[in-house]
Amino acid sequence: MFATATRNFVEEVDRGGSLIPVSSLNDTISLLTVVIKKKRVWFWQQPKYLPTDFTLNDILTGNTPIQPDTTELPFITYNGTFGGNIKGSAEATFIQSNVNVEGKDTSKLQSLFGSLKKEELTVQKLMTDSKERLLDMSHCLVEQTMMKPKQVFGIVKERIVTTQPCSVIEEVQKEGQLGGMLTVCGPKVKKISLKENASLSKDSNVTMEIPPHTTLAYGLIELEVKHNGHFKLCLMSGVNGGFEEVDGLLGASTAPAQHSERVDLKQVLDELKEHFQVLSALPAQTKSSLFQQITTLISDRALVSSLQNALHHKCHGDDSASAAAHEQQSPDVLDLVAQNGESKDGVVEALHLVLSAVDEMPSECLALLGMCCSRALLPDLERLVQCLVADGTLPLSAVKQTTLEDKLFVGVQHLFSSSRVSLERDGDSLRTKVQQEAGNLPLILCIAVRGLASLSQ
Structure with a gap:
């Protein structure tokens, strides 16, 4: 805090x-x-x-x-006052299954x-x-x-x-509802049905006197x-x-060589693509659980930093007294990683890559990323990132119509703008361009989006 x-x-x-x-x-x-x-x-x-x-x-x-x-x-x-309201809902329909989720977060x-x-x-x-x-x-x-x-x-x-x-004052209100039915059928498997309707509400108000x-x-x-x-x-x-x-x-x-002001996005992302492939290759259940855990904490700067530090300790070793404390704050994610046996080290390094990028985001960008972290939207964000890395132009038909709707598109524009990338409609195309003095922010956005998209598939 x-x-x-x-x-x-x-x-x-x-x-x-x-x-x-x-x-x-x-x-x-x-x-x-x-x-x-x-x-x-x-x-x-x-x-x-x-x-x-x-x-x-x-x-x-x-x-x-x-x-x-x-x-x-x-x-x-x-x-200063930072924060705002986040509202969202999603509904997914699969073969013999129905799931809908609604949520509302208010943080200040x-x-x-x-x-x-x-x-x-x-x-x-x-x-x-x-x-x-x-x-x-x-x-x-x-x-x-x-x-x-x-x-x-x-x-x-x-x-x-x-x-x-x-003083520093933090106010948080979280509300959520989950409802749906999931049915699983298969050879030599009994029919299993799960029905759930649940709601969650959590409020906190903390004042720190300095x-x-x-x-x-x-x-x-x-x-x-x-x-x-x-x-x-x-x-x-x-x-x-x-x-x-x-x-x-x-x-x-x-120390690692510092890149120039204009980073070659394609070259760096090509060097890192094996990490994204490791995440994409994880079992579906593991990916889903990791995606849920990470997106739950992504709007909390302290939790993101703590998880990034815990993954750093796992990946590179650290004798600092805080290592155990960081790991205790991120038990679910680390337990999921530990279940991957021989591939565990590769998963740790890949997650550390992604969380390191997320942790470097400015606060405004991190909050906007949290709003855009949905399985429905991330594929389009990844296409826009690929557009930025390539020639900077993407046909409107390459993204969902819902992504282009006013409120959602404005949110995506703000996400890119906070990372020093302009995103504009130009006729039947979308155009992206790295702004002046962007530093490493466009690269950080690309790594975060590609990593989260790899887990959301």
């Missing part, structure tokens, strides 16, 4: 900038706090930031601490942060004071960080702080560290820090 509020805040005030949202109220972040920046598996994922209990002075040699020069300035007054997250201030270091003085200083290479934090590839030291140079008591002087977001200066303890401040954007290795290279250079 707090992590979602701070992420929304950063998306609103500094999208594409240098501010990093604080993910936990338990993190104590001040100026000069040492933060570990951890590169992720997929190049479109934002790095993971792990605040430590140490400041730069704690890991320097010598007994003379650096006394930073700091300034405080009013930032903004911020009160209010971030009442009030007046905020910005604290920042005078970087020029920090450069002067740290010029001849050395990191203590025998310090436990330095040693443990150097052992892990793709990890970089950063120090907090600025932070956005609350100035008064404030004290003054709480850090909501912060900015970093990365450190380029030599093996003898000398270090430099990385002041320019695009200049990355890291630890020098024996051959003189920086440890951060082992």
Whole structure:
């Protein structure tokens, strides 16, 4: 809840900038706090930031601490409300079966942060004071960080702080109805009938009180560290820090290569197509259960992140104390994966790919994806994604008439627009085009839609 509020805040005030949202109220972040920046598996994922209990002075040699020069300035007054109403119904008719589902979700997250201030270091003085200083290479934090590839030291140079008591309020109402009859017949199988009419209602209202002087977001200066303890401040954007290795290279250079502003969607998706094929090849019952579990949690940012982390731990291993907690929050999905025997590892990696893309979506895009996650609509979304990857043009006849109806089509347009992709009608065709400065958002949308469509078949 707090992590979602701070992420929304950063998306609103500094999208594409240098501010990093604080993910936990338990993190104590001040100026000069040492933060570990951890590169992720997929190049479109934002790095993971792990605040430590140490400041730069704690890991320097010598007994003379650096006394930073700091300034405080009013930032903004911020009160944000996110959420809305989601309504949906679906009816499916099969041979000797009838199923209809109706649902209504209302969710609202209010971030009442009030007046905020910005604290920042005078970087020029920090450069002067740290010029001849050395990191203590025998310090436990330095040693443990150097052992892990793709990890970089950063120090907090600025932070956005609350100035008064404030709150985050989350209100959720969920209503659903399921009704229908399913009949199964076959050779040497008794006739089985299931009739069910059920309804579900769940309301929650949670208020989180946040004290003054709480850090909501912060900015970093990365450190380029030599093996003898000398270090430099990385002041320019695009200049990355890291630890020098024996051959003189920086440890951060082992991170996945970053793609240019305009990603070759076709090339990247071709490289990933085996993962989608793994999901498509799962038994129908397993796919259906996974699809239901994932689409149920997809509108909840915290649950999406938790499941993505759990799949990361399963896929790549992690000795962090939070690994078990993430797995406990996603037992149904992990149990379904565990049932696939020899193919389990491939399924874990494929699901991790899809959830990693979903987790990188901006909040607006994630909410819209949740509204569009139906078995009826996903095939058309996949066709539009294929259109984007190909020549950008798709005949109107290639999608269902219901998809082209005003309200639904506007929702699909908003989904694509929130991923920096324009979707327009042009005569008897649909046209898609990647917008300027789209970054990796179009690719993220393509991966999420293709992955969910693979499970919905």
